[in-house]
Amino acid sequence: MYFAALLARTEDGWEASDMELDDVESLSDLIDLARSAAVDDDTVVALIEQEDAWFGVVRVDGEEDPRYFVSNAAAAARSSYGSMLTKELLGSDEEDDELDELDLDGTEDGEEDAIAAFTDEDSDEDGERGAGSEPVPAGPLGDPRLLDDLGVTNKQLMTLDGDALSEIAESLGATEVLEAVR
Numbered sequence: 001m002y003f004a005a006l007l008a009r010t011e012d013g014w015e016a017s018d019m020e021l022d023d024v025e026s027l028s029d030l031i032d033l034a035r036s037a038a039v040d041d042d043t044v045v046a047l048i049e050q051e052d053a054w055f056g057v058v059r060v061d062g063e064e065d066p067r068y069f070v071s072n073a074a075a076a077a078r079s080s081y082g083s084m085l086t087k088e089l090l091g092s093d094e095e096d097d098e099l100d101e102l103d104l105d106g107t108e109d110g111e112e113d114a115i116a117a118f119t120d121e122d123s124d125e126d127g128e129r130g131a132g133s134e135p136v137p138a139g140p141l142g143d144p145r146l147l148d149d150l151g152v153t154n155k156q157l158m159t160l161d162g163d164a165l166s167e168i169a170e171s172l173g174a175t176e177v178l179e180a181v182r
Helices: 027-037 073-077 080-089 094-101 111-116 154-159 164-172 175-181
Strands: 002-010 013-018 043-050 054-061 067-070
Touching: 002 027, 002 164, 002 175, 013 175, 027 043, 027 054, 027 080, 043 080, 043 164, 054 073, 054 080, 054 164, 067 080, 073 080, 154 164, 164 175
Parallel strands: none
Antiparallel strands: 002 013, 002 043, 043 054, 054 067
């Protein structure tokens, strides 16, 4: 089960809105949704969590490039919304999106190559990964400093677990508005 919310900074504090993930089919959709919640191109923080398995933070500041953080990339990579973030953070190119288009009935050309990007099947005897595949770390991935200027230090972000989104909201001074949409 996912929980997702947008926190938009305003001159009066933070405004929260429930983020309907059913409308998000790509990372671009998520970024567009965050930008549309912005007040005067100010900061918007998108928070996504899948139970206690992982959480993700996406920060959008106006038209600047978004910044991302995922608490446990390996766990996130196994979920639909988390995989969007991990693919972006690992620098996966459009060829990796081939996996999403496969029927996976065992007859497609290149099926093994597409699946290998997400498994260890292409590891050699020493556990080294084959060319072209990036291992997904079983820990944090992304920019742990993306909330430093908002009151959540990189050390805090890297060590959060359990109810991480509530702890982030508390540090941002947005607990009440986040709980209102929870």
